[in-house]
Amino acid sequence: MVQSAPKLLTVDEFISYYGDSDRYELIDGELIEMEPTGPHEQVSAFIGRKLNVEIDRQDATYFIPHRCLIKLLGTDTAFRPHLIVLDQTRLINERLWQKEPVITLGNSIKLIAEVVSTNWQNHYARKVEDYATLGVFEYWIVEDTALDGFPGLKQVSVDYLGIGGREYIGKPKQPTVTICTLVEDEYQKQLFQNNDQLVSSTFPNLQLTAKQVFAAGQSVPM
Template structure:
């Protein structure tokens, strides 16, 4: 072990939260006890996330959940492991059960899977976080639906094929584990949580432009 490794401090979730700066220009996440600086989404990533939020809000109203399901500007998800904490690109929350979240009002922290209807992560260069760490932790929590939007085809070939192609995975929580359903090109997205969401994978990718 070199000196840099020996000096690396590992943080608990509560230590991470207590030191989180207010009004920061960047986001931070806790990965295996290490605080990681996550630059706020820019360019295509930001376009896609922002436009997808608009589409999801339209669908929420269509299924009669307007005012009940909400998409907050910021939130931090606390997995079961004490050494992790994530700020999703998009999270849909059920306000009917948010009252049970003891840390929501003061810290914007989500701990209970019942509060979450959907989490969406838009894949960046740190694609392993979305395909491995977050998938594992959201699955372990019991988050009922998790989308991985790999619009730039950055993930491993074992996930998105060879040659690589832009892919959306809709991960549904069934009997304690995720079923990963891939969608590409003009295939319409099939979402148990949002049955009236009628955009195809390609239409979602186009939101980044």
């Protein structure tokens, strides 16, 4: 029996049907399952905890929402970052924010961090292009090869399982944090591995190594 192609969704339909779910995002009208895992959540939570310390230290007007969508205007695309840092002083210009946690303006966003999943091409290619076009100043991609092959574990854009292409994180593939910083309208990328200390323009006093990020996704021995 021939199956019909799945119905494409508009971004408004997606927000209405799936806006409260953490499992899906929308790319060009196609529903994308994010396949979250426990290690994904561990890594995202660890990064969020470290960045919250820096937000307090700087006494900045930033915060990390529990749930947030990024709606790309003019397309049926709505990304759901693993972690996003917003500038609350900019939210007055966000026409949807008072009714639902949806961001449409790049200058509302200080930083996005994505933990690499099986759809790693979206993190390294599609989202790099779209976040740069939107004007997102800083974008982290986390991927860790060290957990690849462990039963029940998947990767984080921190490439937390090293599943990204070699052209993105080098050969041989290693656990890598790629930090993209917007210069004019393009991202300049820096790769951090092992004991490299992460360099963030948004949080210049951040004391955090790539190794610490990757370790957050590992189970603590009993």
